[in-house]
Amino acid sequence: MASLPDGPSVPAAIATMRWLRDPGAMLEACARRYGDCFTLRLWNQPPWVVFSDPEGIKDIFTGDPALLHAGEANEVLKSVLGENSLLLMDGERHLRERRLMMPPFHGERMRAYGETMRDVADRAIDSWPIGKPFAIHAEMQRITLEVILRTVFGLGAGPRLERMRALLVRYTALGTSRLGTALLLLMPPRYARRIGDLAMDPVRLGPFALDLSRLLPWRELLQVGREVDALIYEELAERRARASAAGDDVLTMLMAARDEAGQPMSDVELRDELLTLLLAGHETSATSLAWAIHRILEHPEVLRALGEERDRVTGPGPLDVDQIGNLAYLDATLKETMRTRPIISIVARKLKGPMRIGGRDLPAGVVAIACIHLAHQRAASWPDPERFDPARFLGKKPEPYEFFPFGGGTRRCVGMAFALYEMKIVLAQVLRRVRLRAAPGSRVRIERRGITLAPSGGVPVILDARLGLGLEV
């Protein structure tokens, strides 16, 4: 059998604790000791062989998807997203479902959402207090959640939108708490649901009276999850009763889709895909936006350059979303943010047969990891990698095996164009309408939130001035 590359020999439980506590530091320590490729052994996981050099990454992203199963490698998400989530599929079914889900996140269909994105950002900006510190991360979450509820779910203002918003805020907070993260990453998915049911319907075990429902935070996570499901099914039933397929939202389109046998998606399938888009599509963009604002405020020269570009390209008056494509420095700033602070540190593929990756022969069963965090810091690809310098991206198309915050190959993020468009509109609007500064004394570290790496403390800022919608002072 092929031997695996070297890696830390600490017991799996200890390696897992490190991975949970500070994945970035762990990956960096391994890279310093073992170089571009090493093996991690975590609790309850097959060996992970981690790659960060362009050759290895290219092999992972261009290899045969029949041999490189991302769905299987993403199994930890099953207890949250359900087994019919695109993230958990492989093979033909994955390709078919992906083809179905791509169109609204691209081209004209996506651009039709631009004004919604801008208007949602405006309403949030209008509510920010002047002169008092507030956490910008929470505000970005508010914006991106609202955008996704309106564009993907097609919910207009009303009680269902209010309830869904409140539930998803709670669900995300619980799911990304320490307990939620530990449950997500440590609980074998096949047990998660069963134990969940036990916690929902308390069982007393004889004289010991072990009441599992007392595991309260976890129980709340399950409970909120069920309420989210109920609301989704309510919306599906109502739409079916209305029987009109009007609407330019993603759900309308998923409901209208038919497979080769002419069958529509079942309610459970629709629920799983909808939840995937709602969860994958808002926390990610919000966290990248929070990092972008943090990094911009840390670098006054970047803030100045963004201001100059804004004045030169978009001029006065409300933002014309069609101008977004002309903001090259803003685009570069966002990319440099995602290079230096990628919110997802790795993407994984389970090997279904022996494969040669990055010049190494690997056996079936191991998980090949394309390490975003390390690849984005490689000095060979990024001179002076710690330096925050958006100009690196000006006039250059980054190499897809050196810069891949959205993953790659046939599994690259479905929402990439949508997320970039949304983040640029929100940032452009923030830069046009408010003068922000970092709240004094705030120190921001990289902190795990669920499967993402987020700024600690929510990035406290102070708003010094706000311009109106017409940008009159």
Ligand code: HEM
């Ligand atoms: C800054 C924002 C975002 C980042 C950094 C991000 C990152 C990622 C990454 C790293 C993957 C895994 C790719 C791989 O395995 O190679 C992924 C997959 C995915 N993302 Fe995103 N994402 C973002 C926003 C969104 C949005 C807005 C949506 C939808 C509305 C979305 C929906 C998905 C879906 C459905 C997949 C699964 C694709 C598949 O398995 O074929 N993401 N994303």
